[in-house]
Amino acid sequence: MTGTTIATSPLPARGIGAQARAYFASDSRRILQSALGVIWVLDGFLQLQPFMYSAGFPSMLRAGAAGQAAWLHATIIWGANLALRDLTVFNTGFATIQVLIGLALLCRPTVRLGVVASCVWALIVWWFGEAFGMMLMTMASPLTGAPGAVILYPLVGLIAWPNQRPGGLLGVRGARIAWAALWLTMAYLWLMAPSSAPDSFKQAFDAAPSGMSWLSTIQYWAADAVSGAGVPLALVLATASAAIGVAVYRNWRPKQFLWAAVILNLVYWVLGQGFGGIFTGQGTDPNAGPLFVLLAFALYWLIPYPPDARADASQPIHSKATS
Numbered sequence: 001m002t003g004t005t006i007a008t009s010p011l012p013a014r015g016i017g018a019q020a021r022a023y024f025a026s027d028s029r030r031i032l033q034s035a036l037g038v039i040w041v042l043d044g045f046l047q048l049q050p051f052m053y054s055a056g057f058p059s060m061l062r063a064g065a066a067g068q069a070a071w072l073h074a075t076i077i078w079g080a081n082l083a084l085r086d087l088t089v090f091n092t093g094f095a096t097i098q099v100l101i102g103l104a105l106l107c108r109p110t111v112r113l114g115v116v117a118s119c120v121w122a123l124i125v126w127w128f129g130e131a132f133g134m135m136l137m138t139m140a141s142p143l144t145g146a147p148g149a150v151i152l153y154p155l156v157g158l159i160a161w162p163n164q165r166p167g168g169l170l171g172v173r174g175a176r177i178a179w180a181a182l183w184l185t186m187a188y189l190w191l192m193a194p195s196s197a198p199d200s201f202k203q204a205f206d207a208a209p210s211g212m213s214w215l216s217t218i219q220y221w222a223a224d225a226v227s228g229a230g231v232p233l234a235l236v237l238a239t240a241s242a243a244i245g246v247a248v249y250r251n252w253r254p255k256q257f258l259w260a261a262v263i264l265n266l267v268y269w270v271l272g273q274g275f276g277g278i279f280t281g282q283g284t285d286p287n288a289g290p291l292f293v294l295l296a297f298a299l300y301w302l303i304p305y306p307p308d309a310r311a312d313a314s315q316p317i318h319s320k321a322t323s
Contacts, residue, residue, distance in 0.1 A: 028301040029168070033114075033158035033205065036153065036292055037105030040118065043285045044099030051282045052091050058084045060282070064131035072136060079128040098123055104159075122153040124309040128282065129274030140242070141195045143204050143272035145288035152291035155182075159298045165238040172302050176249045179299055183261070190238035200230035204272050211279030215270070221272050240264065254303050258296045265292035 024034040051057060058080040064223060065076035083090040101121060102116030126132060126148050133140055133148025141147035159175050163165030167175045179230045205223035210216040228234060240260070248255040268288025274285030 018298070028297075029160055029307065031113050031164065032156060032294065032298055033105050035163070035255045036118065036156050037102040037114065039286065039290060039294075040098050040102030040105060040153075042102075044095045044097075044102060044260070046278060046284055047091060047095035047098060049281055052095075052284070055084070055087075055089055057091065061129065062280070064129070064134070067137050067139070067292070069136055072131065076128055076131060076193055097245065100265045102284055112279070115161055117122035119154040122150040126150045136194045140189050140192070141200070141204060142189055142270070143195065143201070143268050145187055145268075145273050145276075147182070147185055149276070149285055149288040149291055152288060156291065156294055156298055159295075159302075175302055177300060179295070179320045180245040182295075183241050183248075187238045187241035187245065190241060195308050196231055196234035198228050198230045201226040201233055202228075202230070208272055209274035209277030211274070211277065211281070211282045215274060215279075219271055219274065237264075250301060251303070255300065257308055261296045262293050265289050265296070268287070 003234050021287060025031045032055045046052075061080040061083070065073040065080075068076065097117075098121070101114055101117045104110040104117060107114075128163045130148045133146045133151065135147050155170075155178055158169045159167055163169070170178060189195055194203070197203075202223045205226070208219050210219060244257045244261050244264075249260075264277060266289060269287065271288040273289055274280075275283075276285055276289070277283030277284055
């Protein structure tokens with residue numbers, strides 16, 4: 001019998017799902033980039049809602065100037081009036097910028113450009129759109145998103161910077177320092193008005209945006225449940241916030257405390273932020289809840305493996321590097 005030739009066929013092409021996963025979620029760093037990009041695209045589409053093309057949008061911007069320092073008040077009013085001159089052009093421009101930032105983060109060749117643009121635009125929005133999260137006056141509360149949702153975009157972007165260093169441009173130590181500073185600031189805010197007044201939680205839940213009947217029901221129930229309990233709740237949450245910040249910085253049971261941070265921020269997102277008001281037709285972003293969750297997982301992926309664990313070479317952010 002003569003030798004036989006075995007026909008070989010090319011390996012089947014990977015499915016679309018596998019290809020998308022390889023492009024957008026190949027490792028934890030890429031997951032951060034893609035998730036941040038999706039949020040920016042969502043922000044851009046929210047900016048295209050009919051309300052944003054009405055006088056209500058500049059009025060919403062002006063509301064952030066009330067009670068602020070003179071220089072901040074003047075700049076916010078200037079920005080609102082500038083947008084009002086041709087709201088169609090300016091608002092469409094705002095939306096386009098945000099969508100382009102998101103697309104830049106989703107496309108591998110333009111990730112660096114997307115991160116830089118994300119940092120710059122987030123700071124502009126934090127100033128003119130969020131009045132620095134109301135941090136310069138006694139109206140900032142972690143329950144409603146303080147110190148401001150958009151200040152978290154640069155932090156996530158810097159950690160997700162595409163290089164071979166765990167923690168991106170911040171590094172592991174820098175990421176932990178930023179996390180601790182953020183949560184210690186929140187601990188401080190819990191002890192300030194309006195967070196620590198007897199009815200502060202009830203008022204926050206009653207005033208939270210909704211847009212859905214089931215969400216309003218949950219918020220009203222929660223408001224009644226915490227009526228008059230603002231002081232002890234604020235003390236508990238201030239202590240918890242400080243513990244979350246310090247424990248993660250010191251790398252003491254960081255996974256447990258990061259999960260606690262995720263749970264707390266999901267509660268804040270539902271009850272105090274109403275999903276950022278995105279179901280009301282007037283929300284410009286999903287508020288701080290999802291960004292805090294994303295930042296928590298960015299820190300989670302930087303936790304060193306136990307000595308007997310195997311590192312995955314395809315997960316560059318999952319490095320054993322420590323600060």
